[in-house]
Amino acid sequence: MSGVAAIDCGTNSIRLLIADVVLLDGDEVQVVDADRRMEVVRLGEGVDETGVFAPQALERTFDALRGYAEAIEAHGIPLGPDGVRMVATSATRDAGNRQEFVDGVRGILGVEPEVVTGLDEAELSFVGATAELEAEAAEGGAGDFTPPFLVVDIGGGSTEFVLGGLGEDEELVRAALSVNVGCVRMTERHLRTDPPTKEQVEAATADIEAALDEVEKVVPLREAGSVVCVAGTATTVAGIALDLPEYDSERIHHTRVSAAELERITGDLLASRHAERAEIGVMHPGRVDVIGAGALVLSRVLARTGADHFTASEHDILDGVAWSLIVPE
Numbered sequence: 633m634s635g636v637a638a639i640d641c642g643t644n645s646i647r648l649l650i651a652d653v654v655l656l657d658g659d660e661v662q663v664v665d666a667d668r669r670m671e672v673v674r675l676g677e678g679v680d681e682t683g684v685f686a687p688q689a690l691e692r693t694f695d696a697l698r699g700y701a702e703a704i705e706a707h708g709i710p711l712g713p714d715g716v717r718m719v720a721t722s723a724t725r726d727a728g729n730r731q732e733f734v735d736g737v738r739g740i741l742g743v744e745p746e747v748v749t750g751l752d753e754a755e756l757s758f759v760g761a762t763a764e765l766e767a768e769a770a771e772g773g774a775g776d777f778t779p780p781f782l783v784v785d786i787g788g789g790s791t792e793f794v795l796g797g798l799g800e801d802e803e804l805v806r807a808a809l810s811v812n813v814g815c816v817r818m819t820e821r822h823l824r825t826d827p828p829t830k831e832q833v834e835a836a837t838a839d840i841e842a843a844l845d846e847v848e849k850v851v852p853l854r855e856a857g858s859v860v861c862v863a864g865t866a867t868t869v870a871g872i873a874l875d876l877p878e879y880d881s882e883r884i885h886h887t888r889v890s891a892a893e894l895e896r897i898t899g900d901l902l903a904s905r906h907a908e909r910a911e912i913g914v915m916h917p918g919r920v921d922v923i924g925a926g927a928l929v930l931s932r933v934l935a936r937t938g939a940d941h942f943t944a945s946e947h948d949i950l951d952g953v954a955w956s957l958i959v960p961e
Contacts (some may be wrong), residue, residue, distance in 0.1 A: 635666065637704045639697075639718035641745060643676030643816050644922065646693060647865060648700045649950040650707050653958055661953055667703060668881075670864075671696040672918020673723075675733075676789050684729045690736065697740045703740075713741040717953050721753050721787060722747040726812075750810020753949060754792035757785040758805055760951030761862050762796070775933035780806065782856030782937060785948060786865040786929050788816035788922070789845075792850045793887055793933075797874025807851040811843040815865055815919075816927030823925050826906050833902055836925060840932045853937045861933075862948035865886050865926030870944035871914030872897050881913045885946040891934055894942070898927040 638649045648668040661837045673692040677684065678714050701711060709715040718737060724747045748756070761783045785792040794808040820826070822836035847853065870887040871879055873894075889897075901909060901924040909920045920925070934942050 635707055635715065636954050636957040637700075637707075637709050637716045638950050638957065639700060639716070639741075639745075640948075640950050641675060641693065641718060641720040641724065642863075643679070643721070643790075643814060644674055645670050645672045645788070645918065647667050647671075647950055648673070648703065649954055650704060650709065650719045651954045662960065663951070666707060668950075669700065669703070670916075671699075672916060673961075674788075674816070674918065676726075676816055678820070679726050680789070680820055683726065685733055689731060693733070694736050694740060697737060701740050704719050713743045715957070715959050716741055716743050717747045717754065718743060719748045719753070719949065719951075719953055721748060721790065724752075744786065750790060750792060751808050753790075754783075754794040754808040754810055755787065755805055755863045756952030756956065756961035757792055757862055757949040758783045758794040758808070758952070759955055760794055760943045760948045760953070761860050764947065764949060777860075777943070778857035780852075780855060780857050781915065782853060782859050783945075784859065784861045784866070784930075784933055784942075785863050786789050786861065786926055786933075787814045787863060789814040790817075791929060791933070793853070795853075795856060808848040809847050811847055813840055813843040813929055815922040815929065818929065819922045823902075824893050826921075827903055828924065834882045834927060835926070840929055842930060844936045849935070853933075856937055856939065859934060859937055859939045860943040860945050861930060861942045862945045864916065865923065865930055866942065866944045867929060867946060868914055868916070868919060868923060869894065869897055869927055872912060877913040879916070884914075884944055888941045889944065890941045891939070894927070894931050894934055898924075898931040903928050906912060928946065 640647045648669040652664045652666050664685050675689050675693045677689045679746050779797040783794045792810045796805040818836050838907045873889045
């Protein structure tokens with residue numbers, strides 16, 4: 633196998649990773665990025681309220697997938713299950729007309745999207761975010777990161793929490809849970825004005841805190857040695873903290889953001905108007921209207937862990953999906 637293609641379709645965005653597989657000494661392999669792409673298609677638009685995918689949301693998603701299929705074939709990877717895996721997450725679990733989505737994807741990619749459970753999504757994100765740390769640990773250290781790791785994946789419709797450790801004496805995943813709290817869902821449910829009112833923010837906060845109460849029954853958040861946050865909310869907040877003029881994934885990857893800085897950024901985003909957020913250099917146009925809710929989720933999560941900072945990671949569920957094609961269970 634010389635290359636694989638991983639696609640992650642969430643509530644807000646759809647992303648592609650085309651990766652080359654490099655054979656090292658012995659049985660070891662290395663995964664090298666060849667192409668990473670992201671488009672905001674808002675597949676989950678209105679799903680929380682209607683329970684079904686909107687026709688325009690489906691067409692936006694299919695348009696993005698047609699472009700991804702062209703890129704995959706151009707890289708010499710055949711469409712179909714041998715080299716392509718697509719996972720679909722929160723909105724697809726909730727939609728009553730998901731078969732229409734499945735049929736459309738199959739027609740474009742030659743493979744059905746796997747509507748993964750929240751637990752599967754969490755574990756894939758954990759593998760993607762920690763694979764490089766595991767390699768460092770095998771060589772005698774994991775840099776500035778201390779296990780166990782709490783990987784937090786804030787999506788559009790849900791947020792996944794995974795606590796796990798590295799090394800022979802630790803299970804890879806100790807505890808995991810997915811809850812239906814995400815940046816799109818919280819925006820549509822609570823933050824309906826621009827900027828949101830104090831009462832709307834308080835309602836969203838109460839919703840998030842109630843979800844975290846459920847998380848703590850399963851995942852001991854305060855036992856985390858390192859908090860690693862993945863996906864667009866966390867990386868955008870990290871880019872804002874760095875005051876980058878434009879999005880720079882290399883600089884953002886493994887950036888630390890303090891709890892105090894996160895609170896400041898969250899307050900600024902919730903108090904600003906759409907036009908002001910759109911002027912932020914690292915802001916993707918598709919995140920402008922939901923980044924406030926995402927930052928609010930992130931701030932409440934970090935506060936609940938008791939950690940003084942989080943680390944943003946550019947490696948996430950996409951990388952986990954790619955690894956699953958190379959090293960199947």
